[in-house]
Amino acid sequence: MSPPLPLLQGTLDVLILHALSDEPRHGYAVSRWIRQASSDAFQVEEGALYPALRRLEARGWLESTWATTDTGREARFYRLTDEGERALGSETRSWNRYVEAMARVLGRPSPGTARP
Amino acid sequence: MSPPLPLLQGTLDVLILHALSDEPRHGYAVSRWIRQASSDAFQVEEGALYPALRRLEARGWLESTWATTDTGREARFYRLTDEGERALGSETRSWNRYVEAMARVLGRPSPGTARP
DNA sequence: TCCTATACATAAGCATATTATGTATACGAA
């Protein structure tokens, strides 16, 4: 098994937003979901996860309530607000723009390369 | 014109390595090349550029010499070492793995990945 | 009884980005 990729700063937010886009989840479940959805490529550390959730809530993108999990434990459940839903869209588009820009640069043929 | 995308931490190194893959360049030219190759999506700030160049040189990926530009100015030219060449390959593959993992999570087909 | 998974939280450390500031020169326009 290849070790998990360290998260690039700034990419966690959109992962969390996406994890919450279908249904409310608590922090630990968000972490698990991201790990599984990425085929173990991403392993979200608690030290990144919980501050990020609070950050996004402070920004108005999430709302949280304490509730009981199906295994009978107390946990803080987060759900996307309307603003968070819009943010998921714009953050996703922003990521895609970034990927496209990287592809333009990295896909650029070297001018020193010989051509026919 | 849309404003330049803020650089995600960790992605500058591979951009610089690629900028130097065809021929040696000095810092300012690296910055200009990245801006143009990305169609103005990336604008590398000096405060990020020069420390990054020294960092990569300290890591053994680059070597530098002072020389004169074609406009008659003194500038520090950087070239890729053999180790830097290998690093370009592995860093590019690492970026591609990251993009693919993000695509798996965000649930859309990979928008096109770059090769070294 | 003890280990593991679950569930939260925060502090310390670290890497690296942005912003601001400084020096200096070449070159064209006013």
Add this chain to the structure above:
DNA sequence: TTCGTATACATAATATGCTTATGTATAGGA
């Protein structure tokens, strides 16, 4: 000739946010 702009380097202060380490607490199985 002067002045603004592009070129060319460099560093300090600041901000962000990720990793690592540490702590608390409970549920459930071996």
